[in-house]
Amino acid sequence: MFEPIQEPVIIFAIAVIIFLVTPFIMTKLKMPGIVGPIVAGIIIGPYGLNILARDSTIELLGTVGLLFIIFIAGLELDIDGFKKYKNRSLLFGLLSFNIPLLIGSLLGIVAGFSIPASLLLGSILGSHTLLAYPIASKIGVNKNKAVITTIGGTLVTDSFAMIFLAVISGMAIGEVNAQFWFELIISTAVYAAIILGAVPYLSKSFFKISGIDGANEFNYVLVVLFVSGWMALYAGLQPIIGAFLAGLSLNRYIFQHGSLMNRINFTANALFIPFFLLSVGMLMDLSVLFTSIEAWLLTIGIVLSLLAGKYLASWITAKVYHYHANERYLMFGLSTPQAAATLAATLVGFDLGLLNQATVNAIIIMILVSCVIGPYLTEKFARKLARSSAKPIEDTTEKKPERILIPVANPDTMEALMDLGFLVRIASKSTEPIYPLKVIDKDAKVAESDVATAEKMLGHAIFYAAGAEIPVRPLTRVDHSIGWGIERAVTEERITTIITGWNGAKTNTEKVFGGIIDNVLDHTYIRSMIVKQVQPIQTTERMIVVLPKGITAKPGFKDALQIVKHIVKQLSCKLMFIIMDDDFEAMESYIRQIKPHHSASFSHFPDWEMLERYCLKLGRDDLVVAISARKGTVAWHPSLEALPQKLSEKVTQNFIIFYPYENKEIDVRGARGTSLPHIHTEWPS
Numbered sequence: 124m125f126e127p128i129q130e131p132v133i134i135f136a137i138a139v140i141i142f143l144v145t146p147f148i149m150t151k152l153k154m155p156g157i158v159g160p161i162v163a164g165i166i167i168g169p170y171g172l173n174i175l176a177r178d179s180t181i182e183l184l185g186t187v188g189l190l191f192i193i194f195i196a197g198l199e200l201d202i203d204g205f206k207k208y209k210n211r212s213l214l215f216g217l218l219s220f221n222i223p224l225l226i227g228s229l230l231g232i233v234a235g236f237s238i239p240a241s242l243l244l245g246s247i248l249g250s251h252t253l254l255a256y257p258i259a260s261k262i263g264v265n266k267n268k269a270v271i272t273t274i275g276g277t278l279v280t281d282s283f284a285m286i287f288l289a290v291i292s293g294m295a296i297g298e299v300n301a302q303f304w305f306e307l308i309i310s311t312a313v314y315a316a317i318i319l320g321a322v323p324y325l326s327k328s329f330f331k332i333s334g335i336d337g338a339n340e341f342n343y344v345l346v347v348l349f350v351s352g353w354m355a356l357y358a359g360l361q362p363i364i365g366a367f368l369a370g371l372s373l374n375r376y377i378f379q380h381g382s383l384m385n386r387i388n389f390t391a392n393a394l395f396i397p398f399f400l401l402s403v404g405m406l407m408d409l410s411v412l413f414t415s416i417e418a419w420l421l422t423i424g425i426v427l428s429l430l431a432g433k434y435l436a437s438w439i440t441a442k443v444y445h446y447h448a449n450e451r452y453l454m455f456g457l458s459t460p461q462a463a464a465t466l467a468a469t470l471v472g473f474d475l476g477l478l479n480q481a482t483v484n485a486i487i488i489m490i491l492v493s494c495v496i497g498p499y500l501t502e503k504f505a506r507k508l509a510r511s512s513a514k515p516i517e518d519t520t521e522k523k524p525e526r527i528l529i530p531v532a533n534p535d536t537m538e539a540l541m542d543l544g545f546l547v548r549i550a551s552k553s554t555e556p557i558y559p560l561k562v563i564d565k566d567a568k569v570a571e572s573d574v575a576t577a578e579k580m581l582g583h584a585i586f587y588a589a590g591a592e593i594p595v596r597p598l599t600r601v602d603h604s605i606g607w608g609i610e611r612a613v614t615e616e617r618i619t620t621i622i623t624g625w626n627g628a629k630t631n632t633e634k635v636f637g638g639i640i641d642n643v644l645d646h647t648y649i650r651s652m653i654v655k656q657v658q659p660i661q662t663t664e665r666m667i668v669v670l671p672k673g674i675t676a677k678p679g680f681k682d683a684l685q686i687v688k689h690i691v692k693q694l695s696c697k698l699m700f701i702i703m704d705d706d707f708e709a710m711e712s713y714i715r716q717i718k719p720h721h722s723a724s725f726s727h728f729p730d731w732e733m734l735e736r737y738c739l740k741l742g743r744d745d746l747v748v749a750i751s752a753r754k755g756t757v758a759w760h761p762s763l764e765a766l767p768q769k770l771s772e773k774v775t776q777n778f779i780i781f782y783p784y785e786n787k788e789i790d791v792r793g794a795r796g797t798s799l800p801h802i803h804t805e806w807p808s
Contacts, residue, residue: 127169127176134175137167142397157258157498160397161491164404177405181398188399189252189462190366191391194348196253196274197370198377198384199265202695203722211272215440216279219458220249223432230424240477243291247461247468247486248429250284253277254400254460254494255501257392259453262505269450269508272440273457278367280458285361288468291477307359314358315368318351322372327744330376330659337590341386347373375695376661381545382590400494403462407491408484415481422485426492433458449508456500461493525553528598528618530560530609531580536624539656541587544622546660547652548593550689551620556594558616559584562608563601574599606642613647619784620650627655627771644753648785650679650686653767656777663777664744665697666690669734672704673758674750675713679783683750684717687781691721696746698723701734731762735769747778756785
């Protein structure tokens, strides 16, 4: 037996070596990598080789890792899906807590425990920790209804477990009375109202502040996470409840595939979550199994009670809501691991004298077993579910790869355009890089400083996209005009989407956005989004989509609607359609059929004046998206020409003028102020 190492640098070095090596070993053994640090903790911990002690540092980093697991689950929770499946989450949570509670309590009574001790044992089995959630998230099934049901059920089970712990603790010291219940209910309600009410308000204000760098955004997230956990203690709750509520409160302000979310996931998965797993393993003392036959029987009874209770809860819920077998086993795998609430309740019960050393040892063994079985089942059935849910590959031999071009001119708006580009890239299911473009006007005197400025701006675009782990291919063009440079890039790089900013400057009567943007729209037929942004897009509370008369006849209308609906899903905002077509009911029915399905409201505005008056009443956090049409094409209307300028002058919201793609072969529009009836295929030298 070794004396535990005390030198901090050596301790940290051993830990990171474990985090690096064990996933490879687990892969060879065909086990989830998440099990590796747990097994390593058993081997090098106090009950193994005693190389490392489970001191305050390990406990601190482990607790941070636990909070990150629960926090990320709240961040990644599909809010719309959660609302849709809230009854399922409630049913599963009640079953997942009460069935193990009943079985565990009966086991305690049979083993000779007191009533409070038996109830405590049952409540310990009723809780669970989303230890295997990172596996489901990585495989890509975190939006599945079974996963959402389990996450919602976790909030129910852990809340009940903490309440049971508080009540049983009060029973042990004789303090359960009307005042106790009153204080618990009031403090919990006030705490939840503060976190879910104040944090979104503060976050919206924070993300509107210009000039905030990535480090400050990440620090703000940490403040919300740990202050929420801190306040939970004062409300008589466990910090894990605070972490989950913090994640929910920030859910719609942090993009799932944005740079900030990537920083959170990277920090958690690379460092803190492995420390949590290591700390759990260091609690295990396998030698207790060899002390007596009673220890074996108690351990086996507790493990079987847990597995039986969690499986029955998953089976009943799956039967009631007709879940597939893979979804049932995935729920079982996610709800099996025991760690956070289990450890908290066990240690409190031991301190109060309700649980003896043999029971504590048996529960720790149960934690080990559950932490192996849960991730194994989660990975196995998440992969099966992902494969079974995959859509058949369509014939796309004629389809171009989805490539997004973002012409950049103003450094202050570049990040906002890149954020929208990230959303559109996900919505279009593209695997291509983002193409930021800087065009230098050849007719002007090109100085070396102009090229250096362009390189600097594109370098920042690369750095910003790297934070979201999105590939970038920067482009620089020197051309006779900026518009021609953009058009050349569209042709040469086979671009499918242009996203460009607009400052809303007043133009002459023959122009809509100005010469550059108008000419690009006239000479290209691809999907185009003209953006005027006054605040971060993630602060959007509601998206208002304006659909002019006849827009359904455009070849790219369905594609545009799918892009819009996917963006709404990522923003977790409300959706409203303003339909200007006379056949309101038919158009509403058609829109509802287009996937992804999203709850939306519909209004019929028969004239443009009514639309203008309505836009004046919009809130600052509304985002107006007008599906427009190029001049001379189907659904074009003279009012569409004036709409961008009117929105710029009269409203303070973000807005996007969205031009769907046109079929190249039937492009019949007339360009403004030119005689070009078709797409440019030859470019000036």
